[in-house]
Amino acid sequence: MSGGFAGYSTSGARPGVRVVVAGDRGTGKSSLIVTAASESFPENVPPVLPPTRLPADFFPDFVPVTIIDTSSSSESRGRRNEELKRADAVVLTYACDQPVTLTRIRTYWLPELRQLEVKVPVIVVGCKLDLRDERDTATIEQVMTPIMLQFREIETCIECSAATLIQVPEVFYYAQKAVLHPTAPLFDQERQTLQPKCISALRRIFILCDRDMDGALNDEELNEFQVKCFNAPLQPAEIVGVKRVVQEKLPDGVNELGLTLTGFLFLHALFIEKGRLETTWAVLRKFGYNNDLKLRDDFLPVPSKRYPDQTMELTSEAVEFLRGIFRLFDTDNWDLMTLLDPFRSLANLVYIGYNGDPASALRVTRRRTIDRKKQRTERSVFQCFVFGPKNAGKSTLLDSLLGRPFKSSYLTSTTSERFAVNVVNQVGGNKKTLILREIPEDGFKKFLSNNEFLGPCDVAVFLYDSSDEYSWKRSQELLVDVARQGEESGYGVPFLLVSTKTDLNPYPVAIQDSMRVCLKLGIDAPISVSVKSGNLNNIFNRIVDVAVRPHLNIPETEMGRSRKHYQQLVSRSLMCISVGAAAAAMVGIAIYRVYAARRNTSN
Missing domain, CATH: 1.10.238.10 (EF-hand)
Structure with missing residues (x-):
């Protein structure tokens, strides 16, 4: 080796390359194909050849090439265009002894490919090199440079002779190479x-x-x-x-x-x-890149099959990697990214040098329905949906989780989803990542129309302005609607009711009503907070405490209780039927035994 790295590249496990050959009649298309495949010049060649296959071991990349011959007649234009649209690369031929066919490459064939939106590498091939006029001293570089400047899709230009076996295999080698190792993603030809x-x-x-x-x-x-x-x-x-x-x-x-x-x-x-x-x-x-210079899907094995109430988390191995490289890095955002877009999260881990098995960086959490039965969860990242009417303090609560100072007012109401994430230190030194997801009131009906909406939710928090009558009534409506959604979908989650702006004069009825609603639904009493006065009442720890006990604080509406009561009655009825059937079977066995005994005695 001299002045460069040694070795060939892999082709990215491509199954094959499809090359379509086009050009004016008589330019040597079919002879070129036959000679490449047989390594000999044919005496008689049919007008249009059937598809010709060069085996995988024909070229160093070990990828087979299928060559498609085309007719240049106007009657065959439709079929030819279809083949061109399916091509991985296009070979355009002209005859070295017929200058007009080269002109046609520039005036007809290349514009035709653009009109068809065929965006693949183009190899321009001068055939019949042995027949070129000896008085023509122009080199291929001199002839083709102006054309290549006009048509950047031209990858390579080459002259060949099928009759004398000059540079025939190279034509299709360059075509294959242009597909397997494209220039455009790597190099700007115009700017060099x-x-x-x-x-x-x-x-x-x-x-x-x-x-x-x-x-x-x-x-x-x-x-x-x-x-x-x-x-x-x-x-x-x-x-x-x-x-x-x-x-x-x-x-x-x-x-x-x-x-x-x-x-x-x-x-x-x-x-x-x-x-x-x-x-x-x-x-x-x-290093995992595809032809678009993005990490390949096979390099990022993100589990695709999971239930709506399962989430994705970074494993301890991946978290330790992040901590090791970025001592001051905001790993909370990785938790949020992993929850919302695990593919992107894994890709970024690999981009910054994660050398472990990518499959070991993510884990799918256990279903929340199982967590409820076991009365514990193994999750370390919790997503909390924050509901409430406008001006109830949802955005303020999210800002508080981030440690941002209190704002007396917001210029506009939140109209799209917003997230905030931070680590919450529990009693005993345990650390959990809490993600607050603000659900805007304007988009509430759209969210509720999705039956799996509550699948990724670990805790639902409902805010209301303690000084505003409408705010309390609206928050109560939202709470009941979400509770019913949870009962109908089976994705019931713990609820918390939060009374905000307690530094203001309270709406008297709200205090009594909220206690009554919580008691009726079977959830904890409302939590009173005032971000303005700095009294958060340990709200974020309390949210996490509810999340780690997924079997508690799940609301039960009147409709839900009626449905549950009905199901219990049905279950008891089925049990009675089963017991009755078993008893009848036992009586039948006893009768049969008596009958059999009498029969034996009589005999």
Whole structure:
């Protein structure tokens, strides 16, 4: 090796590449295909060939290629267009001895692909190289550069001769390579620079490989990088060669500590410039990237099958990883992200260098219905839905969880969901993460229309302004509606009623009514708070205390009690029927035994 990393990349386990060949009649499409497959020039070729398959071992990437021949006739345009739309790559042919066919590439075929919105790599191929006029001294670079500047979708240009077997396999190798190792995600042809997303991915890889975090890859780190990506070590002379190539072109690409990030990026730009995209793609794919330069789904094994009342949490291993890297990092937000978007949470863990098995970073919690039966929960993250009418203090409560100062007023009412998350220290030193999810009153009916709405809820808290008559009555309506939803859906959750703004003159009836409602529903008495005066009455600890005992504080409405009573009557009736049937069976057995005894005696 000299001046670069060794080895081929993987193709991302792609099942195959479909290449469609198009071009004017007589440009050598069919002869090109037959010669590539048979490695010999055919005497007679049919006008249009059936699909031709090049086996997986035909090219180094071990991915089979299916070549689709097309007719250039106007009658076949519809079928040809359908094939072009299904292509992974397109080969456009012209005849080197017919300049007009090259003009047609620019004036008809490339505009046709754009009109069809065929957004795949294009390989422009000059066939019949052996027949080109010897007086034509223009090189392919001179001829094709203006066309390639106009049509950036052109990946490669190549001239070949089926008759003399010159560069025929290379045509389909470049087509396959353009699909397996695309240029566009990595390199901006117009600006001749690495794409921003490519730079971000390579920067992340560099940081992960820079184990001593000194801003450079030393010889040992370079060798570990090589082994990880290409399964082969770098020899000392090869490491010297890499550094020399970089330093000659970019002095700050190497310093006394090793290869810098600038040099690392330059090296990959050099690979791409020299057509060695497979090397850069090998690195990216080894670190989990797909062709869109996002982490692949198979790299992020997030459990997809879970019940609505099951949630996703980071495992202790993942949390320890976060703590180890970011001592001052806000891990609470990871809990929130994991609950709402576990795929994104796992992706970010991997992005910042989580080296454990990604499958070990997340766990699906036990169903809450089971937690209620066992009268305990194993969860460490609790989501609390905060209900209440406008101006009841929902946003203020969320701000208090975050430690934000009291606001005397909010400019606008909350119209969309809002979250707040923080760690709550329980008595005994246990720490739980509490997520408050504000449910705006305007969107309440929409939420309630979803039968699984309460599935992810661990505690439902209902706020009302203790000084406002309407606020109390409206909060009571919301409470009853949610309680019925819980009974009907089976996702019953603990309730808490919270009386806010207790620093103001209270609405007298609300105190008596709220106690009566709580007693009737079988939940704890209202909790009185005043954020303005700093009297939170240990509200967040009390929410967590209710969450860790999921079998208590679940409201029971009159309708729910009637349904429960009815089900008990039905169960007792069925039990009586079962006992009666068993007794009848026993009587039958006794009668049979008496009958059998008499029969034996008479005999």
